[in-house]
Amino acid sequence: MGGKAPISFVSHQDNTNIRNNETPFCMMFGTEAVLPIEVTQPTARVEGYDATTNADSVCLNKDLLEEKRHTAHSHNLQNKQCVSCFYNARIKARNLQLGDWVMKEVIPLPTALRPTWEGPYQIIEVVSPDTFYLKNKDGDMA
Template sequence: MNGAVEAANKNIKKILRKMIDKQRGWHEILPYALLGYRTTVRTSTGATPYLLVYRTEAVVPVVVEIPSLRIIQEAELSNAEWVSKQIDQLALIDEKRMVAVCHGQLYRQRMTRAFHKRVRARNFEVGQLVLKRIFPHQDEQKGKFAPNWKGPYMVRKVLSRGVLVLSEMDGTVWPKPINSDAVKRYYA
């Protein structure tokens, strides 16, 4: 079954390449592209979107032409047997969705770990001099060629999770705490 789906997805990719080259007839190709997207296993969930929505894997037209074991078995079932099989599949859908949720959580943890490997910790101490970023939505922003940093300011307090309380050089305390992502060290 998966081999047939992969073959269908390869054919869809070829069709999409032709569509991109010609830039015409995309409306005829769109259903095939959507089928390929919906029947491809997602890395984040470990399942296809089709499986999570419809409780079963998609039957690709190739599989209907060259019947798989699943198609042959369903064709030879009586109505009562088919209904009981569907009820069994419905009972398993919660388990399949839980597996997808667990897979998603593990994927998120892996991505978080990979991100944090590249992050450098920025520690500030009381008394250090820093520059504060001027964001585009602030009143201090004057235009395209204006400076991006303002300061220097002195760190008065270091709060949890990288929050800083700043003061002007004359000792006036800045009214709002600021995140350490919006400041950088000032080297005089």
């Protein structure tokens, strides 16, 4: 084999969660998985394996698993809150008034490739801030 190592040896993606720095396998079982490539091409982690200390470490990891899951859940909630704040900061509220042209949502939502909105409709009467009487472009009530 020449000077370059095969691509599978050079790069490895373990789907580590950016927020909590844990892999899905670790979040489920409380310990990291050993990849098949690490068995054939030993790494420092595999070479440093000791069966007696490993049993103690596995027990400790299982004890701390609930705490890891709680921390990951807290990070996920915090991330959702940040995304929500980012989105809501860019929303501009617009009050609809008499005479505005709007699109109406199709309920129940259509399947396949049918549109989810229909219209345009003109607001002809405001019943409450979020309730309107509409008419289509032909003048028929909707």
